[in-house]
Amino acid sequence: LILSNRGHFKGLPRSAQIAVILFGIVGFCSLMRSALDLGPIEYYWFGLMVFVAVVTAHTKVKLIGGSSLSLLTTVALSSVMVLGTKPAVIVAICGVFVQFSFPRKRLVWHFLIFNLGMIGLTVTMAGTAYHWIVQDSTSVSDRLVGSMIASLLYYFGNSLCVSLMIGLSHGKSIFRVWHDNFLYTAPTFFLAGILAFAVLELMQSFPAPVLLVVIPILYLSYYSYRVYLQSLENEKKHAEEMAELFNSTLSTLVLAIDAKDKNTHGHVQRVQKYSRAIADAMRLDQEQIDAIAAAALLHDIGKLAVPEYILSKQGPLTPEEMRKMRLHPQLGAEIISNIKFPYPVADSILAHHERFDGLGYPNGLKGEDIPLGARVLTVADVFDAYVSEHVECARTIADAIKVLKEGAGTFFDPEVVDVWESIYEGVVSFPQAASSTGYSGIQRATSEIKILESLAESITGLSTVKEIIGAACTMLTNSVPESTVAVQVGEHQDGIPVMFGGAVIATIFVHRPGKPLTDDELWLISAVAEKISASLANAMALESAIRDATVDQLTGLANRRAFETACESLAGLDFSIVLVDVNSFKGVNDNYGHKAGDAALIRIGAHLRAAFNHAQLICRLGGDEFVVLTFAQRHDLRAQIRKFRHMVVWDPAHEPYRKMLFGVSCGLASVPTDAASVRDAMQYADERMYAVKARFKQWASRAVPV
Structure with a gap:
C-alpha cells in the first residue's frame, strides 16, 4: 500500500x-x-x-x-x-x-x-x-x-x-x-x-x-x-452519484426554508458548516459527521409550516406567535420522518432547542439525554443567530463566543462549547469586498475567484430581481475602477447578455469613459453574467408568478385578490370606494364580438388610471365591474368621476357603441362616513351605482332620437 x-x-x-x-x-x-x-x-x-x-x-x-x-x-x-x-x-x-x-x-x-x-x-x-x-x-x-x-x-x-x-x-x-x-x-x-x-x-x-x-x-x-x-470503483461511483442527488434534494428543501424566512438568509448553510467543523474537531466517525451535517441542513425545515408573518416579523413575538414558532422542531421531525436516512437525523432536529439543564423544548431533555447531534446544532445555531443580528466584525464574534461560554452547562453542552471555542477562528468568515484597484499581474490569479465567490455568497438568499441586480452592480462597480454599471432586464444591444435556458433574460452594461475595458474585465463581466443567471431567472419567475396572482391579465389593473389584500391593511383609516359598472357592455359583445368587448375594457382601464391618477388601488373585480380605492376628498372624487364618464363616452374608439347608450355608472361610498367597514361600503356603493344606472335607463327611455 x-x-x-x-x-x-x-x-x-x-x-x-x-x-x-x-x-x-x-x-x-x-x-x-x-x-x-x-x-x-x-x-x-x-x-x-x-x-x-x-x-x-x-x-x-x-x-x-x-x-x-x-x-x-x-x-x-x-x-x-x-x-x-x-x-x-x-x-x-x-x-x-x-x-x-x-x-x-x-x-x-x-x-x-x-x-x-x-x-x-x-x-x-x-x-x-x-x-x-x-x-x-x-x-x-x-x-x-x-x-x-x-x-x-x-x-x-x-x-x-x-x-x-x-x-x-x-x-x-x-x-x-x-x-x-x-x-x-x-x-x-x-x-x-x-x-x-x-x-x-x-x-x-x-x-x-x-x-x-x-x-x-x-x-x-x-x-x-x-x-x-x-x-x-464503479459501484462506489454510482453510490456517490446517488448520494449527490440525495444531497441536491436536501439543498432544494433548504432553499425553500431560506426563501420563506426573510430574516435568516444563509443561516442554514452556515449552521451546517459550523456543525460539521465541530463534529470533525470532536473526532466523531464519518457516519456521525454526516448525520449531524444532514440534521444541520434540515434543522429548520419545520418552519415551512410556521405562518410567514411570524417568520418575517420584526421585534418580539407574542405568546401565541411564540407557541406556533416552538412547534417547528416537532413539525420538522415529522416532515422528514419518511425520508430513509442511513443515519439518525430526526432525533437531532426534534431536540435542537433542548437545553443542557433540561429547561428547553419540546420534551425537556437534559444533559447527555439530548442527542449529541442536537447539542452540536444548538451551539452552531445560537452562534450564527447572534452574529447575524449584529454588525459583522471581530467584536461581534467575540461577544457570541462569550454568550456561549456563559450558557455552558445551562443552555449548552460545555464540551461542545469548548470545542467550538478552540476552532471557530479557522471556520467563521465574512464576505470580503472585492478590490477596487482592478486586475493586474499576479493579483488576477486570486482576485477573480474571490470576487465570484463573494458574489455567489452575496446573492445567496436574495429573492427579488432588484436585490440580485443591485448585488451584481455593486460588485462590478467595486471591481472595475472608474466605471458605471447597469443591468437591464431583457435583451439589449451593446451589452453582455445574461443567458438562461438558451435565452437572454438580462443585459449588463459597464461603461468607463476614456478607457476601454480590458480582456480580464470583460471576462469578469461574462463570469458575473453566468453566475447570476440562475438566481436572476428564479427571481424573475417568482415575481412574475406573484404579479400574475394579483394582476388582471386583460387590463393590467389589480385583480380581486389584490383588492382584498389591500383592504386588510386599511383598518382604522378613512378612505373612499368608487364602484364602476359598464353600461350596455353585453350589447358590444353581442354585436361586435368579444374581441371588441375586450378592447373596450382595456380602454376603460386606461381611462381609470388617467382620471384617478392618485388612487391607492384601481382594480377589475371581474367581468365589466371595476373598483377604485382612494384617500381623495369626496368633492375631488365627484369631479374625477365626471371626468372619467366623459372620457369613456367621448372616446373615439367607442363611437360605434353610442347608439347603444354605451357608458359607465359609478357609485361612491366612504368609510366611516357612509359605512363602518369595507364590506358595508362596497354594498353602499353598489346600491348607489345601480340607482344611477336605473335613473340613466329611465332618462334613456324618454329620450327622443335626433
Whole structure:
C-alpha cells in the first residue's frame, strides 16, 4: 500500500513531519544493516528478484480508499522465503525506490522517504516472523503457515503505517482511516502470501522454468484483481452519484426554508458548516459527521409550516406567535420522518432547542439525554443567530463566543462549547469586498475567484430581481475602477447578455469613459453574467408568478385578490370606494364580438388610471365591474368621476357603441362616513351605482332620437 496524495513537506502538520523523519531513519538503518550483513546468498536468485521487483514496481491496482496495491508485495514476500530477511529488504527497497522515483516528475521526496522506511520495517517484521516459524523445517505445512503469518504482519505493517501518516496529515482518527480504507484489503495480502509460497515451492522443485511460470501467475493475479477493483470503483461511483442527488434534494428543501424566512438568509448553510467543523474537531466517525451535517441542513425545515408573518416579523413575538414558532422542531421531525436516512437525523432536529439543564423544548431533555447531534446544532445555531443580528466584525464574534461560554452547562453542552471555542477562528468568515484597484499581474490569479465567490455568497438568499441586480452592480462597480454599471432586464444591444435556458433574460452594461475595458474585465463581466443567471431567472419567475396572482391579465389593473389584500391593511383609516359598472357592455359583445368587448375594457382601464391618477388601488373585480380605492376628498372624487364618464363616452374608439347608450355608472361610498367597514361600503356603493344606472335607463327611455 502507498500514499497516493501529493503535497509539500512543509505543508504537513508537525507530527506528520516527525513521522516522515523517523521512517526515513528506520529505512536507512534497515538498508545499511542488510547491506553490511548480507551473508552468503545465491546471487542468481537475488539478481532475479531485484529485476522482478523493479519490473513490477509500477504494476499497481488503485484501491477505493485512494491508495494502491502493488505486485511488489508478492515479490517482497517471495524474497523473504527464498533469499532471507536481509536480502529481501534490499529487494523491496529497490522496488519502492523505482516506484516513487520514476518518472522523475512524480518524485515527491517525503513520500519516497516514508515508503522506504515503511517497506524496510514491514519486510523485516515479516521475514523475522517467517524464519522464526520455519527455521530449518522441511515441512510444507510449516512453510505455508509461515507464509500466512508473514503476510499478516506485512499487511498490518503497511496498512497501519499508511493509516498513521494519513491520520497525522489530515487530523483524522488513525483507526477510522485504517478501518474504512484498508481493512477490506487484508485478503489480497493473504493471496500474495499464497503466491509467494507457490513461487518458493516451484523454485525448489523446478528451478529452470520457474521464471516462465511465476511471471504469468503474477500478471494474472494483477489483472484479475484490477478488474475486481474496477467493478468496486464503479459501484462506489454510482453510490456517490446517488448520494449527490440525495444531497441536491436536501439543498432544494433548504432553499425553500431560506426563501420563506426573510430574516435568516444563509443561516442554514452556515449552521451546517459550523456543525460539521465541530463534529470533525470532536473526532466523531464519518457516519456521525454526516448525520449531524444532514440534521444541520434540515434543522429548520419545520418552519415551512410556521405562518410567514411570524417568520418575517420584526421585534418580539407574542405568546401565541411564540407557541406556533416552538412547534417547528416537532413539525420538522415529522416532515422528514419518511425520508430513509442511513443515519439518525430526526432525533437531532426534534431536540435542537433542548437545553443542557433540561429547561428547553419540546420534551425537556437534559444533559447527555439530548442527542449529541442536537447539542452540536444548538451551539452552531445560537452562534450564527447572534452574529447575524449584529454588525459583522471581530467584536461581534467575540461577544457570541462569550454568550456561549456563559450558557455552558445551562443552555449548552460545555464540551461542545469548548470545542467550538478552540476552532471557530479557522471556520467563521465574512464576505470580503472585492478590490477596487482592478486586475493586474499576479493579483488576477486570486482576485477573480474571490470576487465570484463573494458574489455567489452575496446573492445567496436574495429573492427579488432588484436585490440580485443591485448585488451584481455593486460588485462590478467595486471591481472595475472608474466605471458605471447597469443591468437591464431583457435583451439589449451593446451589452453582455445574461443567458438562461438558451435565452437572454438580462443585459449588463459597464461603461468607463476614456478607457476601454480590458480582456480580464470583460471576462469578469461574462463570469458575473453566468453566475447570476440562475438566481436572476428564479427571481424573475417568482415575481412574475406573484404579479400574475394579483394582476388582471386583460387590463393590467389589480385583480380581486389584490383588492382584498389591500383592504386588510386599511383598518382604522378613512378612505373612499368608487364602484364602476359598464353600461350596455353585453350589447358590444353581442354585436361586435368579444374581441371588441375586450378592447373596450382595456380602454376603460386606461381611462381609470388617467382620471384617478392618485388612487391607492384601481382594480377589475371581474367581468365589466371595476373598483377604485382612494384617500381623495369626496368633492375631488365627484369631479374625477365626471371626468372619467366623459372620457369613456367621448372616446373615439367607442363611437360605434353610442347608439347603444354605451357608458359607465359609478357609485361612491366612504368609510366611516357612509359605512363602518369595507364590506358595508362596497354594498353602499353598489346600491348607489345601480340607482344611477336605473335613473340613466329611465332618462334613456324618454329620450327622443335626433
